[in-house]
Amino acid sequence: xxxxxxxxxxxxxxxxxxxxxxxxxxxxxxxxxxxxxxxxxxxxxxxxxxxxxxxxxxxxxxxxxxxxxxxxxxxxxxxxxxxxxxxxxxxxxxxxxxxxxxxxxxxxxxxxxxxxxxxxxxxxxxxxxxxxxxxxxxxxxxxxxxxxxxxxxxxxxxxxxxxxxxxxxxxxxxxxxxxxxxxxxxxxxxxxxxxxxxxxxxxxxxxxxxxxxxxxxxxxxxxxxxxxxxxxxxxxxxxxxxxxxxxxxxxxxxxxxxx
Amino acid sequence: xxxxxxxxxxxxxxxxxxxxxxxxxxxxxxxxxxxxxxxxxxxxxxxxxxxxxxxxxxxxxxxxxxxxxxxxxxxxxxxxxxxxxxxxxxxxxxxxxxxxxxxxxxxxxxxxxxxxxxxxxxxxxxxxxxxxxxxxxxxxxxxxxxxxxxxxxxxxxxxxxxxxxxxxxxxxxxxxxxxxxxxxxxxxxxxxxxxxxxxxxxxxxxxxxxxxxxxxxxxxxxxxxxxxxxxxxxxxxxxxxxxxxxxxxxxxxxxxxxxxxxxxxxxxxxxxxxxxxxxxxxxxxxxxxxxxxxxxxxxxxxxxxxxxxxxxxxxxxxxxxxxxxxxxxxxxxxxxxxxxxxxxxxxxxxxxxxxxxxxxxxxxxxxxxxxxxxxxxxxxxxxxxxxxxxxxxxxxxxxxxxxxx
Ligand SMILES: Cc1cc2nc3c(=O)[nH]c(=O)nc-3n(C[C@H](O)[C@H](O)[C@H](O)COP(=O)(O)OP(=O)(O)OC[C@H]3O[C@@H](n4cnc5c(N)ncnc54)[C@H](O)[C@@H]3O)c2cc1C
Numbered sequence: 098x099x100x101x102x103x104x105x106x107x108x109x110x111x112x113x114x115x116x117x118x119x120x121x122x123x124x125x126x127x128x129x130x131x132x133x134x135x136x137x138x139x140x141x142x143x144x145x146x147x148x149x150x151x152x153x154x155x156x157x158x159x160x161x162x163x164x165x166x167x168x169x170x171x172x173x174x175x176x177x178x179x180x181x182x183x184x185x186x187x188x189x190x191x192x193x194x195x196x197x198x199x200x201x202x203x204x205x206x207x208x209x210x211x212x213x214x215x216x217x218x219x220x221x222x223x224x225x226x227x228x229x230x231x232x233x234x235x236x237x238x239x240x241x242x243x244x245x246x247x248x249x250x251x252x253x254x255x256x257x258x259x260x261x262x263x264x265x266x267x268x269x270x271x272x273x274x275x276x277x278x279x280x281x282x283x284x285x286x287x288x289x290x291x292x293x294x295x296x297x298x299x300x301x302x303x304x305x306x307x308x309x310x311x312x313x314x315x316x317x318x319x320x321x322x323x324x325x326x327x328x329x330x331x332x333x334x335x336x337x338x339x340x341x342x343x344x345x346x347x348x349x350x351x352x353x354x355x356x
Numbered sequence: 357x358x359x360x361x362x363x364x365x366x367x368x369x370x371x372x373x374x375x376x377x378x379x380x381x382x383x384x385x386x387x388x389x390x391x392x393x394x395x396x397x398x399x400x401x402x403x404x405x406x407x408x409x410x411x412x413x414x415x416x417x418x419x420x421x422x423x424x425x426x427x428x429x430x431x432x433x434x435x436x437x438x439x440x441x442x443x444x445x446x447x448x449x450x451x452x453x454x455x456x457x458x459x460x461x462x463x464x465x466x467x468x469x470x471x472x473x474x475x476x477x478x479x480x481x482x483x484x485x486x487x488x489x490x491x492x493x494x495x496x497x498x499x500x501x502x503x504x505x506x507x508x509x510x511x512x513x514x515x516x517x518x519x520x521x522x523x524x525x526x527x528x529x530x531x532x533x534x535x536x537x538x539x540x541x542x543x544x545x546x547x548x549x550x551x552x553x554x555x556x557x558x559x560x561x562x563x564x565x566x567x568x569x570x571x572x573x574x575x576x577x578x579x580x581x582x583x584x585x586x587x588x589x590x591x592x593x594x595x596x597x598x599x600x601x602x603x604x605x606x607x608x609x610x611x612x613x614x615x616x617x618x619x620x621x622x623x624x625x626x627x628x629x630x631x632x633x634x635x636x637x638x639x640x641x642x643x644x645x646x647x648x649x650x651x652x653x654x655x656x657x658x659x660x661x662x663x664x665x666x667x668x669x670x671x672x673x674x675x676x677x678x679x680x681x682x683x684x685x686x687x688x689x690x691x692x693x694x695x696x697x698x699x700x701x702x703x704x705x706x707x708x709x710x711x712x713x714x715x716x717x718x719x720x721x722x723x724x725x726x727x728x729x730x731x732x733x734x735x736x737x738x739x740x741x742x743x744x745x746x747x748x749x750x751x752x753x754x755x756x757x758x759x760x761x
Contacts, residue, residue, distance in 0.1 A: 171366050181387065286370045287405035288442060291363050
């Protein structure tokens with residue numbers, strides 16, 4: 098039976114109002130709604146599809162405070178088999194490397210065949226956790242995956258390049274795949290699935306239980322300040338007849354990679 | 357119950373995601389086009405495995421009542437409050453965008469199937485209630501007539517005559533019937549014409565299939581709001597019904613208590629609809645009050661606007677507490693008295709209307725424009741004060757209960 102790990106992160110809900118904290122350390126997240134990082138939902142769906150096809154155990158893991166348990170329950174409701182919830186106060190200030198270390202410690206004795214992560218997180222946008230986790234575990238990884246095919250022990254993937262080009266690559270298992278959005282159609286948790294989620298195992302682990310300590314996850318990177326750029330600066334006004342403006346605007350949107 | 361549970365929140369989030377992906381983009385077509393709501397509702401049922409759960413629930417219900425108990429009233433609200441909570445969450449979430457859809461769904465899966473489950477024989481439940489519960493078939497529950505609404509029993513003209521061979525001949529006109537134009541299964545309520553005084557006649561209820569000779573189902577009527585819920589008329593001219601179409605297969609099975617049970621259920625559902633409408637209005641209004649600027653500042657800084665928002669929040673809190681009470685009662689296998697359900701319905705309907713009107717006001721000219729959702733919610737909210745017993749009728753019933761103590 099294949100063993101699959103999906104790492105997911107709980108991030109502010111896409112409809113949540115984002116205000117920067119007065120000390121500029123992060124956003125004000127005391128009273129907002131959270132959801133599973135969009136990228137990670139595609140990663141989870143990809144894993145659940147493998148499970149649907151045959152024998153596979155799907156484990157989900159997250160590093161996050163108490164509230165992040167909800168994200169794990171949702172994943173269990175969608176069909177994952179068990180969950181690992183890693184948290185420790187010392188992780189509150191950590192960086193991507195610290196998170197990757199915690200995940201690696203939880204994953205190392207499990208011998209997963211495939212690890213899925215999202216390409217990046219909607220909130221921090223670092224896109225480092227997946228690759229660092231793979232490096233720490235000493236397994237190959239590939240990012241921006243838009244298609245997967247599992248062939249006798251290998252994984253064949255398509256990954257997205259700049260400007261719409263695709264790259265085809267092949268990796269041996271075990272390996273880590275960091276998934277792009279839109280790669281599949283993410284299922285909904287069924288009512289029955291949600292009811293059953295409560296009965297599925299959810300292991301909580303702190304740093305001690307993972308054989309780590311605060312020093313091991315001390316951040317190498319410190320965030321100095323978060324701020325919203327002042328309004329107006331950098332605005333570009335396109336002028337001319339409507340059709341020209343429209344085509345220039347489309348060009349601009351493409352150039353900025355917004356679409 | 358002081359908060360939604362983790363599972364309930366998870367279900368809520370999943371349903372919301374479905375609605376935003378499948379319903380919101382098609383809202384225009386559902387509200388103003390010719391697309392009936394059933395296909396997307398069926399998809400919702402499939403997606404969340406609700407049909408499957410209903411089937412399981414039906415099975416256990418059938419096990420509970422043995423053949424001899426088949427005609428006894430089924431306590432629709434009994435059992436786990438969890439099932440009720442999930443139903444109410446569905447209602448609540450759908451009402452944020454499409455109260456019409458809730459009505460179409462609730463009348464079919466809720467009212468019509470419950471009427472059959474409550475009074476039908478085992479065979480009738482299997483034949484008609486199960487396909488309604490799973491949404492394979494669409495149901496309608498018809499009591500209102502052109503000449504009798506609030507006085508549904510007293511003014512009823514629809515009639516059944518014995519045909520002398522164990523069957524019945526049905527005649528009458530029904531109006532304002534939700535799902536009437538598309539229903540596969542219709543519960544038709546009428547009086548037994550046995551030559552006695554109309555006020556003494558027994559109330560009977562028949563189950564009719566679409567396509568029965570003599571039964572005409574009108575096209576949807578045009579109305580103020582609730583456009584995604586088709587409402588129509590039914591005309592019956594010498595429709596023949598066999599004894600096995602009479603609910604309970606006995607002339608004494610239905611009676612007023614059968615219809616009253618259905619009214620009670622309808623009233624409970626209105627609270628969650630109102631909460632959906634109020635919650636959505638509040639959300640839209642807070643956003644608008646922050647963004648819309650007049651006199652050089654966001655309108656949310658004006659105290660008159662703040663008062664509106666604060667009142668909406670109070671309404672939301674009250675409705676949520678009423679909803680939690682319903683769930684809590686169900687968790688203890690209890691249900692509201694008829695008078696309490698009436699009080700809840702009255703409060704919920706009036707509150708939804710008030711809030712929706714204030715939401716339109718807060719949006720100013722934009723509020724009056726169809727592009728902004730509050731316009732639709734305001735039109736839709738009005739129906740809560742009319743169907744399932746008008747506000748006036750709820751008031752009468754609350755007062756009657758108070759004065760009879
Ligand atoms: C969208 C929609 C869907 C509906 N769906 C269904 C359905 O699926 N099945 C069904 O059977 N019916 C349905 N109805 C009908 C609905 O239940 C009736 O419209 C409602 O009960 C009111 O009856 P009426 O319209 O005849 O009004 P009336 O009874 O004529 O009332 C007119 C006015 O008089 C007031 N009034 C009446 N009696 C009294 C009194 N004793 N004291 C004080 N005031 C009084 C009323 O409150 C109202 O203000 C639906 C209605 C609508 C609008």
